[in-house]
Amino acid sequence: MLRLFVKTLKTGVVTERFRKPKQSELEQLGIEVKRHIDKYFSGSLAIREVDAGSCNGCELEIHALNNPFYDVERFGIHFVASPRHADVLLVTGPVSRHMQTALLRTYEATPNPKWVIAAGDCAACGGEFGVSYASCGAVANVIPVDVVIPGCPPSPEMLIKGLLGMMR
Amino acid sequence: MSHRESNWRAEFLAELKKQHIQVEVSALATMPLWQIPAKHWRSAAELAQGLSARWVSGWAEQHSGQYELNTLFAVRGDFLLLRTSVPESNTELPSQATVYPAANRSERHAQDMFGIHFLDHPDNRPWLRHKAWKKHQYPLRKDFPLSGDPEPVTAPDMDYQFVKGRGAGVYEIPVGPVHAGIIEPGHFRFQAVGETVLNLEERLGYVHKGIEKTAEGRTPEQLARLAGRISGDSTVAHSWAACRAMEQAAGIAISPHAAFIRGILNERERIANHMGDIGAICNDVGFAFAQMQFTRLRELWLRSNRQFFAHRLLMDCIVPGGVSCSLTDEARATMRQELKALRKELDEILPALDLNSSLEDRLLTAGWLSEKTAAAFSAVGYVGRASGQDLDARRDAPCLPYERLNFEVIVESQGDVASRLWVRVREIFASIKLLRQMLEQLPAGVIQTPWQTPAADSEGIGIIEGWRGEIVTFVRFDDNNQIARFYPRDPSVVNWPLLEKIVLNNSVPDFPVCNKSLNGSYSGHDL
Numbered sequence: 029m030l031r032l033f034v035k036t037l038k039t040g041v042v043t044e045r046f047r048k049p050k051q052s053e054l055e056q057l058g059i060e061v062k063r064h065i066d067k068y069f070s071g072s073l074a075i076r077e078v079d080a081g082s083c084n085g086c087e088l089e090i091h092a093l094n095n096p097f098y099d100v101e102r103f104g105i106h107f108v109a110s111p112r113h114a115d116v117l118l119v120t121g122p123v124s125r126h127m128q129t130a131l132l133r134t135y136e137a138t139p140n141p142k143w144v145i146a147a148g149d150c151a152a153c154g155g156e157f158g159v160s161y162a163s164c165g166a167v168a169n170v171i172p173v174d175v176v177i178p179g180c181p182p183s184p185e186m187l188i189k190g191l192l193g194m195m196r
Numbered sequence: 197m198s199h200r201e202s203n204w205r206a207e208f209l210a211e212l213k214k215q216h217i218q219v220e221v222s223a224l225a226t227m228p229l230w231q232i233p234a235k236h237w238r239s240a241a242e243l244a245q246g247l248s249a250r251w252v253s254g255w256a257e258q259h260s261g262q263y264e265l266n267t268l269f270a271v272r273g274d275f276l277l278l279r280t281s282v283p284e285s286n287t288e289l290p291s292q293a294t295v296y297p298a299a300n301r302s303e304r305h306a307q308d309m310f311g312i313h314f315l316d317h318p319d320n321r322p323w324l325r326h327k328a329w330k331k332h333q334y335p336l337r338k339d340f341p342l343s344g345d346p347e348p349v350t351a352p353d354m355d356y357q358f359v360k361g362r363g364a365g366v367y368e369i370p371v372g373p374v375h376a377g378i379i380e381p382g383h384f385r386f387q388a389v390g391e392t393v394l395n396l397e398e399r400l401g402y403v404h405k406g407i408e409k410t411a412e413g414r415t416p417e418q419l420a421r422l423a424g425r426i427s428g429d430s431t432v433a434h435s436w437a438a439c440r441a442m443e444q445a446a447g448i449a450i451s452p453h454a455a456f457i458r459g460i461l462n463e464r465e466r467i468a469n470h471m472g473d474i475g476a477i478c479n480d481v482g483f484a485f486a487q488m489q490f491t492r493l494r495e496l497w498l499r500s501n502r503q504f505f506a507h508r509l510l511m512d513c514i515v516p517g518g519v520s521c522s523l524t525d526e527a528r529a530t531m532r533q534e535l536k537a538l539r540k541e542l543d544e545i546l547p548a549l550d551l552n553s554s555l556e557d558r559l560l561t562a563g564w565l566s567e568k569t570a571a572a573f574s575a576v577g578y579v580g581r582a583s584g585q586d587l588d589a590r591r592d593a594p595c596l597p598y599e600r601l602n603f604e605v606i607v608e609s610q611g612d613v614a615s616r617l618w619v620r621v622r623e624i625f626a627s628i629k630l631l632r633q634m635l636e637q638l639p640a641g642v643i644q645t646p647w648q649t650p651a652a653d654s655e656g657i658g659i660i661e662g663w664r665g666e667i668v669t670f671v672r673f674d675d676n677n678q679i680a681r682f683y684p685r686d687p688s689v690v691n692w693p694l695l696e697k698i699v700l701n702n703s704v705p706d707f708p709v710c711n712k713s714l715n716g717s718y719s720g721h722d723l
Contacts, residue, residue, distance in 0.1 A: 032485050032548045042492060077378045081403045083719045085428020085509055087378050088472070092498070095491035109376035124405045124722075125328035125350040127381055130373050132349070156425050161335055161344025162328055162406030181428065183508060 043099045049189045059190045060176040072104040073195055076114035076138065080131045080170075081163065082121030085181040086148040090118065092184045105191055111137040116194075119171075122150040122157040123164040135171045143194070145175040147187065152176045204247050204271040211243045212236075225444040225656060226593075227275040234280045237265070238290035238316075241299075244269050249276075250587075251296040251574045253668045253685040256306035258338050263287055263310055267299070268657070268668060273592035277657070282312070291317040298574040298690050309336040309408070324401040324722065326353035335409055342409055358397050361387030366394065369704065373402045377708075380718035384707075391703040396696045400721055407723040411682035416442050416516035416647060419679050423669070424511050426684055427720035432458075432465040433662025434684060434720070435514040437669035440595070442516050444656030445673055446648050453641030454518035455596035460634050461510050461519070463627040466663035467538075468497050468509075470620040470627075473715055477617055478549065480709040481558035489545045493538065500534055503527075518644035528635050535628050546621065559614035563698040563710035567609060573694055577665020577687045579714055582619045583611035589661035601633045613713040649677045664688065664717065686720030 049057075079087055093100045094107070108114050111134045123131055135144070146167040149155040154165030164170050177190035205228065212219050212232070217240060220231040232240055241251075252268040252275070262281045269276045282289050291314035293300040304323035306312045311334040314320065328350045329335055335344065361368070366389055373381035383399040407426060411419055416439075423438035424431040436458055443450060450458075475490025498508040505513050505521050513521050523531070549555060565575070570583035580587055588605040590598040606622040608615045652675030660667050665687030674680040691714060699710050 031544070031551070035489065035544050035548060036485065038544075039489070039492070078374055079378075079380050079403070081405050081719075082380070083425045083428040084380055084717065085425070085431070085511070087380065088429060088509065090378050091472075092491070092495060095495050096488055097492065097495050107378060111374075121403070122405055124403050125346055126326045126353075126402045126404055127373065128350045129352040130381065130402070134374055156422050157405045157407075157410060160342050160406045160410060161340070161346060162404050162409070180425075180511065181509065 042096050043102070044097050046098075046103075046188055046192065048192045048195075051193075054189065054193045057186055057189060059178070059186065059193060071195070073116055073191065074106060074108045074114050075116045075118050076108055076111045076134070077118045078120070078131060078134055080119050080121045080127045080151075080167065081124030081157075082148065082150060086120035086151075089181045089184055089187060090120070090147070093187060098184050098188060100188060100191070103192065103195070105195075111135075112139065114138050114142070116143045116145060117171075118145045118147055119167045120148050120151050122154045123167055123170045125162055125164055128164055128170055131167075131170055143174040144171055145177060145190065145194070146173045147177045147182055147190070149178055149180040152178050155180065204249060205274060205276050208244060208247055208249070208276070211246070212240060215239060215243070224277060225447075226659075227277055227657070229277045229279060231279045231281075234265075234282050234289040237280050238292055238295060240278060241267070241292040241295040244278075245295050247271070251292075251298045252666075253670075253689075254292070254299050254302040254306070255670060255683040255685070256310045256312055256336075257672065257681045257683075258284075258310065258336070259672070259681070263312060265289065265306065265312065266670070267292060270592075272587075273594075275593065275657075275659070287311055288313045288315055290315050293317055293319070296574070297572060297693065301693065302689065308334070310334050311337065321357060324404050326401055326404075327351045328404075335406065340409075342406070342412075356399055358385045358399070359387075359395060361394050365389050382718050386704060386707075388704055391705070393699045393702055393704055393707070396699050396707075398692060398696060400692065400718060402722065403719045404722040407684075408682055411679050414679045415677060416446075416679075419671070419682060420515050421512060423684060424514070426723070427686060427688075427717040428509060428511075429469050430465070430662045430664060430667070430686070430717065430720065431509055431511045432461045432514060433660050433664075433667050434669070434686075435512075436462060437658040437660040437662075437667040437684060438671065438682070439514055439516050440658030440660060441656040441669045441671035442650075442658075442673075444658065445654040445671055446650035446656075448517055448645055448648060450518050450596075450645050451641035451643070452596055452639040453522070454643050454645070456634050456638045457519045457522060457643065458514055459597035459601075460523070460631060461505070461513050462660070462662070463630050463634070464497070464501060465510060466627050467624050468494055468501070469663045470624050471497065473712065474617060474620060477559070477613065477709060477712050478555060480712050481555065483549075483552065483555050486545070486549055486555075489541075493541060497538070500531070504531065515644065517647050518642070520643070522643050523638070528638065532632070532635055535631055539625075539628060542624065556614070558706075558709065559617060560612060562613040562706050563702060563713055565611045565694060565698045567611065569694070569697055570611070573697070574690045575694055576690055577663075578616055578619045578623065579691045579694060580665065581605070581607050582615040584609040587666065589659050589666040593659045597634055597637075600637065601630055603630050613709055616713045653680075662687065664715070665691065684720075684723070686717055688716035688718075688721045692716045692721055
């Protein structure tokens with residue numbers, strides 16, 4: 029137990045500072061924010077992550093948001109277990125046709141007002157997989173999308189900027 | 197290597213001849229290829245099993261006017277590709293799944309995608325087939341267009357016949373495809389009594405996005421990009437396996453320099469994933485200290501990846517003919533320092549895990565996989581190695597750089613969640629040693645060998661030990677430098693069925709940690 033505390037104290041706080049990005053910075057990063065939602069959600073964002081066909085690369089970077097460097101909970105951003113508790117659906121992957129109904133039902137299960145973020149190149153435009161017998165391509169082909177964060181996969185910095193850009 | 201191992205193929209051939217099975221012997225670049233008549237498909241598997249051969253992979257292909265079926269067997273590093281063909285007009289042949297349980301889902305894959313009819317198959321329910329293509333359509337047949345003719349909204353698959361549990365107090369828990377955490381989609385159906393799991397059935401295929409079909413007609417560069425996105429956590433290993441298969445088909449030898457860089461990338465990927473998962477396994481039993489420390493180390497590691505190779509997950513670093521990046525002397529020095537620092541950190545953190553009794557309480561004996569079951573289901577990677585399966589493609593099917601390096605294959609026989617965790621801890625140390633050797637010995641040379649158009653119809657099999665286990669990738673070219681068939685066998689394909697075994701008699705709340713200790717890839721499995 030002593031070792032545990034010693035290591036914890038020795039590690040210290042590694043969390044990094046992030047300021048909220050300006051509109052121009054978001055544009056520069058290619059992050060597309062269609063609507064301002066600060067009125068509804070300032071200070072808190074409950075996110076339901078939905079992998080709709082991703083290769084798991086985006087999930088790895090979304091996981092990283094919870095590591096001590098980024099620690100998104102301090103901004104009031106937290107990942108929830110059910111769409112019923114969510115303000116935002118964070119959707120990754122080209123939407124596989126086998127996940128299409130599941131995604132639609134998840135969207136329906138999310139109470140209004142709700143927003144959808146398409147994270148990663150596949151979610152933005154279909155990426156390497158495009159539209160085929162098995163893939164619907166971009167998330168916007170299945171449900172309405174409000175914010176697009178590109179990247180293959182988007183880095184945690186890009187994801188944070190996109191999320192903070194939404195909260196303004 | 198024992199006498200028996202080196203001679204198993206000769207014994208197999210003799211046995212086949214004794215049974216009057218006609219064998220047409222030829223060879224691929226790295227292994228013999230034997231063609232036998234379809235009616236002997238199962239008896240050949242029985243003979244292979246009699247010689248303790250491991251079922252490695254199985255796939256089908258529509259080629260020169262017929263369907264070809266392939267099974268790859270191995271005893272240690274001695275691989276053998278067995279092939280048969282059936283005419284397009286009559287796609288029946290005996291199933292091997294009654295002999296090798298690992299062949300079960302693989303044959304259902306061929307059934308759903310090609311319309312191959314396996315006789316006496318123990319379980320011929322659809323597997324990858326949900327509702328995205330119609331009853332008599334088979335997406336991997338050449339006459340099926342990539343676009344298909346899907347409905348505007350694909351209906352959910354409500355017809356799958358799950359196994360039912362009956363009796364007083366038996367209840368069912370359906371989970372997924374959308375899970376509670378940040379993980380990939382899949383469906384799990386539990387039958388439980390009280391807290392105890394009586395039975396678990398997996399239903400996968402939700403992230404099937406047509407990778408095999410999309411690959412057809414691609415150039416080698418495009419295939420390498422696609423292979424890097426089969427499973428995002430194994431981007432290095434999958435693109436290496438695909439490139440190796442293509443290079444074999446084209447008869448290209450990459451430079452030792454490029455091979456060493458590939459090795460460095462592969463070991464860096466292994467360490468990154470092992471660190472992330474060790475933290476996550478501890479987190480699944482509520483030990484946040486380990487989660488915070490290991491996600492911190494992983495983040496530092498990924499930042500170095502970006503510094504050295506311009507990508508946190510190392511995507512697109514491996515290209516046909518070599519690699520797209522190299523290491524400066526300065527970067528090599530920095531990486532050596534980083535390895536030293538990582539070792540020191542681990543030496544401080546690991547005793548806190550080892551001496552933690554509550555962690556021990558949750559992980560020891562949980563999710564036990566016997567050596568017998570692991571062998572029967574052809575388990576690979578750390579799942580196999582924690583249950584006594586002494587397999588590692590880096591040693592058994594070596595290529596540069598591994599054939600010039602010294603390393604220990606970590607094997608344990610305890611077979612529980614704790615053992616799978618500690619095998620991975622020890623593999624991190626083994627990988628650090630490998631990285632040191634590669635940085636030390638990195639030969640000079642070009643990063644890329646020029647591509648040569650492969651002969652029409654040429655084929656190759658790339659075998660690479662990724663962090664999850666052995667990846668086996670089959671590639672065939674057409675007559676125009678384009679891909680005619682691509683089948684990557686992710687280690688998850690053979691390891692997923694074992695999750696159904698290891699959770700039996702565990703409590704339902706232990707399922708997440710059992711699942712994480714195995715950590716199959718949904719995307720790598722569903723393709």
